[in-house]
Amino acid sequence: MVKVFGIAGSPRKNGNTDMLLAEFMRGAASRGAEVKTVFLRDLQFSTCQHCDACLKAGICKIKDDMQMIYKDLEEADIMVLASPVQFMGVTAPMKAMIDRCQALWARKYVLKTPPLGDTRPRKGFLISVGGRKITNLFEPIQAMIKTFFVILNIKYYGDLLFREVDARGAIAQHPTALRQAFEAGQKIVDDLKQEMEIAKTAG
Numbered sequence: 370m371v372k373v374f375g376i377a378g379s380p381r382k383n384g385n386t387d388m389l390l391a392e393f394m395r396g397a398a399s400r401g402a403e404v405k406t407v408f409l410r411d412l413q414f415s416t417c418q419h420c421d422a423c424l425k426a427g428i429c430k431i432k433d434d435m436q437m438i439y440k441d442l443e444e445a446d447i448m449v450l451a452s453p454v455q456f457m458g459v460t461a462p463m464k465a466m467i468d469r470c471q472a473l474w475a476r477k478y479v480l481k482t483p484p485l486g487d488t489r490p491r492k493g494f495l496i497s498v499g500g501r502k503i504t505n506l507f508e509p510i511q512a513m514i515k516t517f518f519v520i521l522n523i524k525y526y527g528d529l530l531f532r533e534v535d536a537r538g539a540i541a542q543h544p545t546a547l548r549q550a551f552e553a554g555q556k557i558v559d560d561l562k563q564e565m566e567i568a569k570t571a572g
């Protein structure tokens with residue numbers, strides 16, 4: 370079964386990115402995927418201390434809620450990162466989660482092992498929302514998340530990005546956003562399943 374792991378980075382419960390992520394996961398589940406969402410605001414974890422302990426075995430020595438995230442990342446076939454724009458970047462908890470994946474960077478670039486433990490094809494998706502209108506609003510976040518996925522050997526499948534959405538729940542007033550999220554969740558699962566089928570047939 371295809372496993373979809375969603376990481377919600379907003380501090381705001383039931384806010385715009387939460388709503389989009391929920392629809393994406395509903396779409397994925399409707400195609401038979403097993404879905405799991407974590408809300409970073411509910412977890413306790415430290416920022417990366419750059420202690421370099423992970424360079425020895427690719428394991429972070431800080432024993433906090435990130436240990437659960439490492440496991441979920443390893444098990445997932447599809448990862449979805451959802452964060453509002455904050456000062457042109459992702460939220461602080463999302464950035465902290467990404468930085469703690471230095472341990473996975475170490476597995477790949479120092480220890481020359483698969484960052485997520487095996488080499489099966491994985492797909493990644495980005496969801497973001499910002500209050501402002503500016504055209505380059507999502508460029509820094511896209512650059513960061515694309516890099517994150519490259520390091521983890523996850524193929525960047527696509528994104529849903531909505532500007533000029535500010536008040537909590539305002540995304541529900543958007544004519545297509547929630548439907549787009551639902552359909553993106555369906556499509557990514559369909560596409561991965563199809564790829565898996567082709568790979569199986571090819572032997």
Ligand SMILES: Cc1cc2nc3c(=O)[nH]c(=O)nc-3n(C[C@H](O)[C@H](O)[C@H](O)COP(=O)(O)O)c2cc1C
Pocket residue numbers: 379380381383384385386387452453454455456457458498499500501502506534535536537538
């Ligand atoms: C600390 C903070 C920083 C923000 N910085 C930006 C920003 O740089 N650009 C922008 O367009 N919106 C910015 N916003 C607005 C949020 O991106 C916007 O309200 C978004 O809809 C929140 O999504 P959420 O409901 O999922 O939390 C900021 C909001 C906060 C609280």
